[in-house]
Amino acid sequence: MENDSFLARLGKLDIRIFFWILLILTAIPYVRPLGIPISISVQVKDFHKTLDELEAGDVIIMEQGYTPTNYAMLPGGPALFKYLTVIFPEEHGGRLKIVLKSSGEVGPVGWSEKVEDYFKEAGWEYGVDYVYLGYIPGQETAIANLADGVNTIVAVDYYGNSMADLEMMKDINDYRDVSAVISVDASDYPDWYAKHWSSKGVPFVDMGPGPYYARWNTLYTQGILQGLIGTGRAAAEYELLLGIPGEAVASADTLSATHLFMILAIILGNLSVIGRGSKKIGGEI
């Protein structure tokens, strides 16, 4: 290493230095926000518009994938739940009817830990305003069957109540009684909702994590998705659009700092290639 040029030595730095810098850059903006302005994208505006155009009493199917494994990937979740349970009723003079289900087995954990509290704290009445069907196995098959039988796909809800005993489920038979579908998850479910719900003309919006953004953006550009919150930045945009800045806005500055640092790391790594000359480098990692 003593004979290497300065540029070549840039490629041999201890990786732990980068880990520490990343940790510090992640923490600082939370303590001292930078306040970098964020413009709101058209996907997020369309997401909000699709829900805002609904009326009080309209039925929504919601894919409940906001779970402990996904909290970090779906920072816009709290804003969405607050919008549905508090802001929408205030602005539209009444509540929606929301039927939630989980296609993943961890869905109920997120439901009982966080999501249910949004409804309870806003004074929603279970069985009248909202129903949680729980984890329904079968993934695409279950989502397809749900479109043909919302109140028949399972005999009882998550709490063991019969569908016949739940007041709001009596009038919800199939996709024709549903005004919109919202998917809040970090998996393939939007693909299946697009095939079996959006194809039947039901408006569909998705809140998903960054790694899936390129995939769901293709559905959005084709008009299959009517709105998309697909990244942490989009979640921050949504919070700003609703006027309730929270966790996502707080993490937007961290996004800026860490992205710049990532670009710097790539530049340093490539400068070392120049420093070692144009001969072929055997990939040392």
Place this chain on the structure above:
Amino acid sequence: MSWIKSKGPTSIIVFIIGLVVLLAYFIDVPVLSSTSSLFQDWAIILVGFTVMLGLVNSVLVHSKNVQRRKEDQWQYSILFLVVLTIHIVSGLIDIFNLNHPVYVWLSEKVYGPLSGASYSTLGFWIISAGYRALRIKNREAAVLIITAVIVMLGNAPVGSLIWTGFPGLKNWLLDVPISAATRSTFIGAGVAGILLGIRVIFGYEKKFLGGA
């Protein structure tokens, strides 16, 4: 009993069910649609059983590790089995509300934070990969890295401060070339899925039956 184990009956069942579900999609006949829905309801129930199957398999694997005192593994297998048992038992005690204190504590105070922690390590892996592996060794690598940098700057709010064109450039990349590539991947996967489905229905694909 040997006829149950033979592949003939299974292939016939697969053919009938596959054909009914496939035809119900294209032909609007009430009997066909209701039969197709029934078959799909059965599939949902069967998938529920596979979760149990995964659980049983995990228990068997870790029990063997403990039994054979597998080096550097058997201690973790014991921990796994103990926590699994406690979680299941505490969940079953309050099966409809899942409010048993032990179950709630394990889910909210252990599983949740551990999941978040394991996801958070991704950032460190990515920075390590960016520094050590993303090298411009040829034209394709150059295109990859430049695209990645543009998307990062377009996504981060600070990118707009550096140059106002980054968000627009990022959107164009995502809406045009990346969408085109993603769609072609989906179309390819879809066509492959159709071919595989036809092979399974008509008995040409036998691997799922346990054969060659």
